[in-house]
Amino acid sequence: xxxxxxxxxxxxxxxxxxxxxxxxxxxxxxxxxxxxxxxxxxxxxxxxxxxxxxxxxxxxxxxxxxxxxxxxxxxxxxxxxxxxxxxxxxxxxxxxxxxxxxxxxxxxxxxxxxxxxxxxxxxxxxxxxxxxxxxxxxxxxxxxxxxxxxxxxxxxxxxxxxxxxxxxxxxxxxxxxxxxxxxxxxxxxxxxxxxxxxxxxxxxxxxxxxxxxxxxxxxxxxxxxxxxxxxxxxxxx
Numbered sequence: 001x002x003x004x005x006x007x008x009x010x011x012x013x014x015x016x017x018x019x020x021x022x023x024x025x026x027x028x029x030x031x032x033x034x035x036x037x038x039x040x041x042x043x044x045x046x047x048x049x050x051x052x053x054x055x056x057x058x059x060x061x062x063x064x065x066x067x068x069x070x071x072x073x074x075x076x077x078x079x080x081x082x083x084x085x086x087x088x089x090x091x092x093x094x095x096x097x098x099x100x101x102x103x104x105x106x107x108x109x110x111x112x113x114x115x116x117x118x119x120x121x122x123x124x125x126x127x128x129x130x131x132x133x134x135x136x137x138x139x140x141x142x143x144x145x146x147x148x149x150x151x152x153x154x155x156x157x158x159x160x161x162x163x164x165x166x167x168x169x170x171x172x173x174x175x176x177x178x179x180x181x182x183x184x185x186x187x188x189x190x191x192x193x194x195x196x197x198x199x200x201x202x203x204x205x206x207x208x209x210x211x212x213x214x215x216x217x218x219x220x221x222x223x224x225x226x227x228x229x230x231x232x233x234x235x236x237x
Contacts, residue, residue, distance in 0.1 A: 003029040010035075028161055038086040041093065043115045048107035049084040050162055055224050056144050056197055059231055060090050062222065063142055063195040066233060067095060070191060071139060074098070078187065079123075080130055080143040080180060085112030087142055089121045100136065102128035105165060130179050137189050144197035145169060145176035173199050177206050181213045181234075192236045200228040210234045 001009070007019045010033040019032045030036045030051045035044050038052040039060060045051055067075060079088035079101040088101035089112075101123050103109050109125050116123050128134055146169040148154060158167070169175045177196065184194060198206055203221045210217050210232070217234045224230035 007032065026157055026160060028157055031161065038084075039090045039094075041086075041090060041119050043084050043086050043089075044111060044118065045084055046111060047161055048105065048163060049111050050167070052084060052086040055230055056087065058224055059142070059144060059195060059197045060087055062231060062233070063140070063193070064091070064094060066193050066195070066235070067097075067140060070193065070235070070237075075139040076100075076136065076189075077140040077142060078102070078134065078136075078138040080141065081145045081176070082112050082125065083108050083144075085115045085121075085123065085125065087144065088112070088123045088125075089116055089119050091142070092121045092123045093119065097140075099123045100134070100138075101125050102130075102134065104129045105163070108163075130176070131183050131187055134187055137187055139189050139191065140193045140195065141180070141184060141188065142195040143176070143180060145180070147173045147176070147197075147199040147202060149173040149199070169199075172205075173202055174205055174209070177202070178209055181206075181209045185214060188236065190236070194232075194234040196232045196234075198230060198232055200230060203229040203232060206232045 003023055006029050011019045022032050030045050031047055035042050036052055039057050074096045076098045077091055082088050082101035082103045088099045092099040112125050146167050148167045150171050207219045210219050217236050220233040221229055222231040
């Protein structure tokens with residue numbers, strides 16, 4: 001489906017002309033329509049949150065498979081940098097799980113909270129700079145954090161529209177992985193999974209961070225459907 005066809009499908013006829021103008025000015029079609037499908041659920045989006053992508057659906061799918069492998073109980077999950085809430089809400093809907101979800105952006109959390117209500121989920125959303133306001137321990141920590149390097153070239157439609165706070169992960173793109181892994185032990189139960197979406201050049205460095213900060217972790221690097229390193233899963237037992 002082309003972007004124009006997408007607009008025609010989801011916008012009212014009286015909104016279409018303005019929608020096409022916004023599209024021609026370089027605005028993402030998902031922001032124009034105001035929502036996007038993720039894992040079969042509908043999520044509202046605006047320029048306070050990243051647009052959910054297919055790779056993040058893969059992250060959710062692969063995390064669910066690992067959870068089913070390692071747990072046979074009701075589990076607890078923490079989603080760090082929740083944005084639209086798509087990861088947290090999807091996991092809450094598909095699993096028997098208690099899910100907390102945090103973001104440093106109050107504007108993003110407004111979107112996520114609305115999506116939680118829209119999708120009839122029981123996710124607990126709250127403001128936190130990674131673990132700053134987190135009190136509990138979890139079986140799973142999942143995150144698609146900002147991972148673009150400061151000087152990395154990205155498409156104009158992304159750079160000019162999506163929130164930079166959710167895109168850029170410091171000079172080397174690793175700032176948030178380091179911040180999460182450095183303190184993760186305090187917030188994880190004995191048997192645990194950490195699930196990351198990553199930049200395709202960052203896998204080995206994130207593996208090394210996991211080994212540095214955690215006790216004998218099993219680190220699994222997996223590729224996406226484009227054969228790029230895209231996911232790191234860290235298992236502790």
